[in-house]
Amino acid sequence: MTAKIVEVVAREYCLTKPFTFVERTRIIDSIPDYHLLLKPIVAGICGSEMLYFKGQKELEKLAKRLPMCLLHEGVAEVVKTGAGTTILPKTRVVVNPLVPCGKCFACMNLQENLCYEAKYMAANVDGLARTFFLYPESRVIPVPEDIELEVAALSEPISVALNAVEASGIKEGEKVAVIGDGAIGFLVASVVSSMVRIPHENLFFIGVVDGKLSMARDFATILNSYKEKQRLEELFGKIDVVFEAAGGGAHKSTVSQSIRLLRLGGRCILLGISSGEVSVAITNIVNKNLMFRGITRSKMEHFVKVLDLLRNNESFRSKVKRAISDKNFVIRSAKDLEDAFRYADTEAGEAHLNPGRVLVKFP
Numbered sequence: 001m002t003a004k005i006v007e008v009v010a011r012e013y014c015l016t017k018p019f020t021f022v023e024r025t026r027i028i029d030s031i032p033d034y035h036l037l038l039k040p041i042v043a044g045i046c047g048s049e050m051l052y053f054k055g056q057k058e059l060e061k062l063a064k065r066l067p068m069c070l071l072h073e074g075v076a077e078v079v080k081t082g083a084g085t086t087i088l089p090k091t092r093v094v095v096n097p098l099v100p101c102g103k104c105f106a107c108m109n110l111q112e113n114l115c116y117e118a119k120y121m122a123a124n125v126d127g128l129a130r131t132f133f134l135y136p137e138s139r140v141i142p143v144p145e146d147i148e149l150e151v152a153a154l155s156e157p158i159s160v161a162l163n164a165v166e167a168s169g170i171k172e173g174e175k176v177a178v179i180g181d182g183a184i185g186f187l188v189a190s191v192v193s194s195m196v197r198i199p200h201e202n203l204f205f206i207g208v209v210d211g212k213l214s215m216a217r218d219f220a221t222i223l224n225s226y227k228e229k230q231r232l233e234e235l236f237g238k239i240d241v242v243f244e245a246a247g248g249g250a251h252k253s254t255v256s257q258s259i260r261l262l263r264l265g266g267r268c269i270l271l272g273i274s275s276g277e278v279s280v281a282i283t284n285i286v287n288k289n290l291m292f293r294g295i296t297r298s299k300m301e302h303f304v305k306v307l308d309l310l311r312n313n314e315s316f317r318s319k320v321k322r323a324i325s326d327k328n329f330v331i332r333s334a335k336d337l338e339d340a341f342r343y344a345d346t347e348a349g350e351a352h353l354n355p356g357r358v359l360v361k362f363p
């Protein structure tokens with residue numbers, strides 16, 4: 001087989017330095033075997049990308065990785081196909097942002113999401129913020145017809161939530177707390193509710209912004225940890241499984257909250273990330289026999305399960321819809337993308353109080 005010849009000019013919106021996107025063009029002149037020419041349609045802005053946008057990554061990572069196109073959660077359309085592929089043009093696909101090497105110790109013995117040499121969109125290779133790109137067919141999944149593209153665009157964060165819930169080994173009858181009222185926390189709570197069927201009274205959604213907490217009001221017991229310290233303390237020592245999904249500066253308090261909330265022998269799944277170190281009351285972890293486990297990214301099988309779940313579980317799909325912001329942005333220029341990122345900043349932007357994943361659309 002040989003690469004298929006095409007002639008396409010892609011516009012790419014690259015982050016060149018914090019707060020600055022610059023448009024550049026790239027000519028795509030061939031499609032390698034087993035690859036697709038894709039056109040992004042809709043993508044979500046993830047907190048991990050906000051760290052690049054705001055220059056909050058380690059300086060050496062910024063220096064090494066920029067300029068880079070951000071965005072790693074989304075749906076694209078197949079424009080043309082390379083030799084050896086089976087997918088048809090015009091198919092809408094969820095893009096798995098991770099391409100594992102398939103050869104390293106992690107790929108051979110552990111799991112693909114731990115690959116040492118992985119290419120990961122908007123982390124060490126370009127993401128979806130461009131009008132066309134090439135991608136291996138093996139890392140995309142067609143969107144079933146009855147799922148809205150905006151909902152399918154959340155497959156990646158849902159797949160991470162699903163990976164975390166599976167890793168926790170929650171059983172029916174257990175008490176679960178999710179700390180963090182952002183999109184990931186909400187999606188973890190949604191999976192716990194819809195898949196493991198943990199009822200309202202045993203599922204606690206803990207955060208600091210009432211407007212975000214209330215999105216889960218009908219299926220979880222919501223608790224504002226700033227305003228309702230007493231109620232939080234009443235739960236200390238009673239929770240079987242805690243998911244820490246806040247991360248960032250909140251780690252200073254959420255890790256110790258997790259230790260206090262857990263019963264003897266309880267489990268904590270850490271999803272949030274922060275830079276630097278966080279001090280931890282090790283003795284309490286030891287004396288309570290707690291288990292802490294980190295979860296990063298997800299496997300291809302999680303994406304497949306997520307799309308199945310979205311298609312077959314009406315109540316889950318309706319929860320996921322709430323995790324989409326009312327506000328979205330159409331991207332025709334680098335400035336449009338900057339506006340979207342400034343809005344989606346949950347610390348300094350309007351998304352601080354407005355819930356849901358901010359989506360960007362490519363016309």
Ligand SMILES: [Zn+2]
Binds near residue numbers: 072
């Ligand atoms: Zn993400």
Ligand SMILES: [Zn+2]
Binds near residue numbers: 100101117
């Ligand atoms: Zn590998």
